[in-house]
Amino acid sequence: MESFEDVRIRRPELESFVADLLEKAGARRDGAEATARAVVDASARAFDTHGVRLVPHYVESLVSGRVNGAPDLRFTRQAAAVGHLDADDGLGHLASYRAVEEGVAMARETGIAAVAVARSSHHGATGCYTLAAARQGFAAIGMTHSDAIVVPHDGLKPFNGTNPISFALPVAGEEPMLLDMATSSIPLNRVFLRRATGQPLPPEVAVDKDGAVTTDPHQATALMPLGGTAYGYKGAGLAAMVDILCSAFTGMAHGAALPAFTGTEESQPVSLGHFFIVLRPELFQPLALFDARVAAFLADLRSQPAKPGTRVMAPGDPERDAQADRRANGVPVDLTTWDSLREIAVRHGVAVPTTVPKA
Amino acid sequence: MESFEDVRIRRPELESFVADLLEKAGARRDGAEATARAVVDASARAFDTHGVRLVPHYVESLVSGRVNGAPDLRFTRQAAAVGHLDADDGLGHLASYRAVEEGVAMARETGIAAVAVARSSHHGATGCYTLAAARQGFAAIGMTHSDAIVVPHDGLKPFNGTNPISFALPVAGEEPMLLDMATSSIPLNRVFLRRATGQPLPPEVAVDKDGAVTTDPHQATALMPLGGTAYGYKGAGLAAMVDILCSAFTGMAHGAALPAFTGTEESQPVSLGHFFIVLRPELFQPLALFDARVAAFLADLRSQPAKPGTRVMAPGDPERDAQADRRANGVPVDLTTWDSLREIAVRHGVAVPTTVPKA
Numbered sequence: 001m002e003s004f005e006d007v008r009i010r011r012p013e014l015e016s017f018v019a020d021l022l023e024k025a026g027a028r029r030d031g032a033e034a035t036a037r038a039v040v041d042a043s044a045r046a047f048d049t050h051g052v053r054l055v056p057h058y059v060e061s062l063v064s065g066r067v068n069g070a071p072d073l074r075f076t077r078q079a080a081a082v083g084h085l086d087a088d089d090g091l092g093h094l095a096s097y098r099a100v101e102e103g104v105a106m107a108r109e110t111g112i113a114a115v116a117v118a119r120s121s122h123h124g125a126t127g128c129y130t131l132a133a134a135r136q137g138f139a140a141i142g143m144t145h146s147d148a149i150v151v152p153h154d155g156l157k158p159f160n161g162t163n164p165i166s167f168a169l170p171v172a173g174e175e176p177m178l179l180d181m182a183t184s185s186i187p188l189n190r191v192f193l194r195r196a197t198g199q200p201l202p203p204e205v206a207v208d209k210d211g212a213v214t215t216d217p218h219q220a221t222a223l224m225p226l227g228g229t230a231y232g233y234k235g236a237g238l239a240a241m242v243d244i245l246c247s248a249f250t251g252m253a254h255g256a257a258l259p260a261f262t263g264t265e266e267s268q269p270v271s272l273g274h275f276f277i278v279l280r281p282e283l284f285q286p287l288a289l290f291d292a293r294v295a296a297f298l299a300d301l302r303s304q305p306a307k308p309g310t311r312v313m314a315p316g317d318p319e320r321d322a323q324a325d326r327r328a329n330g331v332p333v334d335l336t337t338w339d340s341l342r343e344i345a346v347r348h349g350v351a352v353p354t355t356v357p358k359a
Numbered sequence: 360m361e362s363f364e365d366v367r368i369r370r371p372e373l374e375s376f377v378a379d380l381l382e383k384a385g386a387r388r389d390g391a392e393a394t395a396r397a398v399v400d401a402s403a404r405a406f407d408t409h410g411v412r413l414v415p416h417y418v419e420s421l422v423s424g425r426v427n428g429a430p431d432l433r434f435t436r437q438a439a440a441v442g443h444l445d446a447d448d449g450l451g452h453l454a455s456y457r458a459v460e461e462g463v464a465m466a467r468e469t470g471i472a473a474v475a476v477a478r479s480s481h482h483g484a485t486g487c488y489t490l491a492a493a494r495q496g497f498a499a500i501g502m503t504h505s506d507a508i509v510v511p512h513d514g515l516k517p518f519n520g521t522n523p524i525s526f527a528l529p530v531a532g533e534e535p536m537l538l539d540m541a542t543s544s545i546p547l548n549r550v551f552l553r554r555a556t557g558q559p560l561p562p563e564v565a566v567d568k569d570g571a572v573t574t575d576p577h578q579a580t581a582l583m584p585l586g587g588t589a590y591g592y593k594g595a596g597l598a599a600m601v602d603i604l605c606s607a608f609t610g611m612a613h614g615a616a617l618p619a620f621t622g623t624e625e626s627q628p629v630s631l632g633h634f635f636i637v638l639r640p641e642l643f644q645p646l647a648l649f650d651a652r653v654a655a656f657l658a659d660l661r662s663q664p665a666k667p668g669t670r671v672m673a674p675g676d677p678e679r680d681a682q683a684d685r686r687a688n689g690v691p692v693d694l695t696t697w698d699s700l701r702e703i704a705v706r707h708g709v710a711v712p713t714t715v716p717k718a
Contacts, residue, residue: 079642081440082470111441112473112636116643139608141600152660154669159660167600177603179596185586202589211666226593227544227585230561234585237538237674240660241500241526244536248652249498249643256659277471277636283438284475284608293607300615301511301518301599307570310513315596 004048007338008330013353015040018055021341024348025062026069027091034094035124042125043331046322047180049187050125053337058091058122059344064266067091067121075102081110084250085117089269092123096142096274100129103278104138111283116250117274122146126274127180130168133278134176141277142166145246145255147270150184150223153233156211158222161255162187163242167315170281171298172291179315183239184223191220204228246273330356363407366697367689372712374399377414380700383707384421385428386450393453394483401484402690405681406539408546409484411692415699417450417481423625426450426480434461440469443609444476448628451482455501455633459488462637463497470642475609476633481505485633486539489527492637493535500636501525504605504614506629509543509582512592515570517581520614521546522601526674529640530657531650538674542598543582550579563587605632689715 009017015036022032035058043051061067071090075098077083083102087095099115106113123129126142133140146161162182169177185205194201194217205228206220207213213229214220226235247254250273259268281290304312326332333341345352368376374395381391394417402410420426430449434457436442442461446454458474465472482488485501492499505520521541528536544564553560553576564587565579566572572588573579585594606613609632618627640649663671685691692700704711 079470079639080468081472082642084643109439110469111438112471113440114471114638114643152663152671154665155671156664156666159663159671165597167596169603177599179600181593181596185590185593211664226590228587231544231585233672233674233677234540234544237526237540238524240536240656240674241538244528244653244656247656248649249638249640251644251648251652254652254656254659257655279473279608280438281608283441284443284473285610289610290607293610293613294603296616297599297603297606297613300613304511304518305515305570306513307515312511312514312518313592315592315599318592 004332004334006332006334008332008356008358009353010330010356011040011044014052014331014333017341017345017350017353018052020350021055021344021348022058022062024350025059025344027062028070031069031071031091031094034097035091037097038093038124038128040331041128041131043333044323044326046319046326047125047127048332048334049189052331052333052341054122054124056337056340056344061121066267066269068269071095073098077106081106081113083113083115085115087117087120089119089121089271092121092144092272092274093128095120096123096129096276097132099274099276100133100140100142100278103140103276104133104136107138107278107280112277112279115276115278117276118250118252119269120272120274121270122272123274125180126164126166127168127178129276130166130180131176131178134168134170134178137170137281139169139279139281140167142274143242143245144272144274145243146272147258147260148256149188150225150239151207151211153225153236156207159256160225160236160239160243162223163239163255165238165242169294171294175316177294177298177314177316183226183235183242185226185228185235186223188223191217191223242275245275249273249275363691363693365691365693367691367715367717368712369689369715370399370403373411373690373692376700376704376709376712377411379709380414380418380703380707381421383709384418384703386421387429390428390430390450390453393456394450397452397456397483397487399690400487400490402692403682403685405678405685406484406486407691407693408548411690411700412696413481413483415696415703418703420480425626425628427628430454432457436465440465440472442472442474444474446476446479448478448480448630451480451503451631451633452487454479455482455488455635456491458633458635459492459499459501459637462499462635463492463495466497466637466639471636471638474635474637476635477609477611478628479631479633480629481631482633484539485523485525486527486537488635489525489539490535490537493527493529493537496529496640498528498638498640499526501633502601502604503631503633504602505631506617506619507615508547509584509598510566510570512584512595515566518615519584519595519598519602521582522598522614524597524601528653530653534675536653536657536673536675542585542594542601544585544587544594545582547582550576550582601634604634608632608634
């Protein structure tokens with residue numbers, strides 16, 4: 001999390017505001033609501049890079065015609081435990097919630113199920129969808145590929161997307177455990193943010209236009225895979241797995257063969273793939289034993305001795321304090337995004353919600 | 360790969376020699392053959408850390424009674440796409456090949472299937488089993504947990520195992536693509552090897568007994584997760600996913616709650632879990648399109664511009680030259696292991712195979 005100047009808005013007001021804006025930009029109500037749900041969920045969970053700040057980008061994609069506001073989603077159950085969802089170039093959020101819903105329906109009977117999503121678009125934080133499954137008592141693995149912004153191991157030019165892997169796990173008596181990680185060390189917008197703040201980048205996370213490692217955010221044009229110079233073959237290997245599952249298994253081209261998200265004809269669909277695996281715990285183990293095992297794991301992990309000033313945390317734990325704050329005091333929207341949202345609202349005559357007064 | 364002094368033995372001779380030794384140590388023929396198949400496969404694929412060098416360790420485990428040489432493997436299909444395999448404390452290799460076989464049988468109908476393996480033991484290289492699926496035209500994801508040798512992010516004491524993730528993918532016209540990676544940067548026996556050679560460890564891969572980062576192999580007692588000090592929460596997050604799938608989903612305890620593999624009562628079973636997911640590509644996409652997508656991905660990746668003196672490779676590519684050499688000139692066994700195997704052979708009256716003369 002980076003800190004930023006913000007306004008705070010209550011979650012329900014923010015969600016319906018965002019949905020209204022997307023509807024005015026051309027999204028059918030179901031897509032507008034799915035996208036609003038996802039981005040506000042990400043912001044409420046302190047996943048700001050993939051939260052409300054993306055709304056102006058989605059508005060542009062709808063207006064330019066890159067994203068189809070009224071998609072005809074077609075789901076085909078191709079085997080007992082496999083489904084294919086053609087997203088018809090619509091909003092990736094609508095398609096991804098639907099994919100997980102279909103995955104849950106299949107896994108309820110079969111124990112595990114996969115849904116391959118084709119002809120989709122940017123879906124924000126992959127964790128939104130695995131979390132949707134976990135909130136219904138199912139574990140889920142989610143992945144998406146994207147256009148090329150990460151160099152391969154030993155490579156000089158971008159080839160992989162940040163190709164995230166998410167894993168969400170239902171935990172009795174608390175919020176699900178959520179892993180949601182790019183297979184690069186940092187996301188690309190960390191580079192943009194550092195350009196604005198003038199801070200150097202950490203070592204071994206980015207390269208310049210010639211593929212040389214750099215900590216200068218103004219020189220950085222692409223990312224390195226998780227593991228850096230020595231072990232980047234591991235991050236790149238995971239990125240390859242994600243890319244294959246999101247392309248060969250969905251019918252889409254691999255990430256580096258997709259049209260670049262920026263710089264190409266803006267009305268051209270991006271034709272992304274996503275891949276979801278849903279698991280029903282009680283078809284693996286009796287639920288009481290499963291819950292006890294998960295609880296024991298988390299209790300043991302969280303009580304491990306830690307470096308001074310830190311504590312050992314489970315995936316998702318670092319954001320918990322911010323989540324409690326955001327539940328109590330509203331979801332933050334950075335001032336640049338807020339100005340942009342208000343401008344869109346004024347243009348379309350959408351009422352702007354009241355911000356929460358600062359304490 | 361580290362280089363070492365070795366003898367070379369033809370693969371079939373080495374495999375039957377290893378099987379004979381394991382049988383004499385108390386393994387039933389099926390388990391002896393499965394373990395021999397796995398370790399010789401790993402060595403033939405230049406995965407030496409998980410190859411034939413582990414045989415003396417497996418012999419000890421059989422002799423001490425930690426591993427049951429005559430297990431009664433019990434497979435239960437708990438749902439259309441979910442199976443549970445109780446390995447009865449037998450050799451992990453036998454259980455893992457069986458698990459993948461059952462996963463393939465289910466996924467043939469259902470498209471995707473999971474097999475959770477319980478009451479198992481060390482199975483060597485996880486990639487042996489995902490590869491067995493890929494050689495039959497199925498993709499597979501494999502995982503295993505182990506006892507605590509990797510510190511969690513921000514932690515001081517070992518909690519995770521090296522908890523590997525493997526992904527194998529059938530590729531038309533060539534060997535499957537194989538990712539087989541620990542979620543730590545290095546395996547623990549790299550530390551032992553560096554103690555012997557006196558070379559320092561790379562930065563950010565190991566810690567001393569107090570949890571401080573060290574490059575001194577004599578001080579190193581535990582590993583760091585992939586990502587090092589700054590991004591180790593990613594390696595640790597993947598390790599957590601692996602541990603949960605191998606424990607809560609199999610019925611076993613989590614890695615840190617397992618008996619340590621060394622230092623505890625040697626006759627006590629380790630009660631490990633493994634987790635396999637098998638996918639049938641042609642129930643996702645028409646096989647010709649799938650194969651074309653995979654081929655395009657690999658061709659594009661392998662032709663990417665690379666740093667001087669390197670080339671961009673797909674997972675598994677770095678070992679291909681060594682594999683060709685080993686096919687032509689025999690599988691290498693390091694001299695320490697070779698002495699140990701010959702000693703066991705002499706003790707049990709097993710004929711020692713001829714080594715391949717050096718060119």
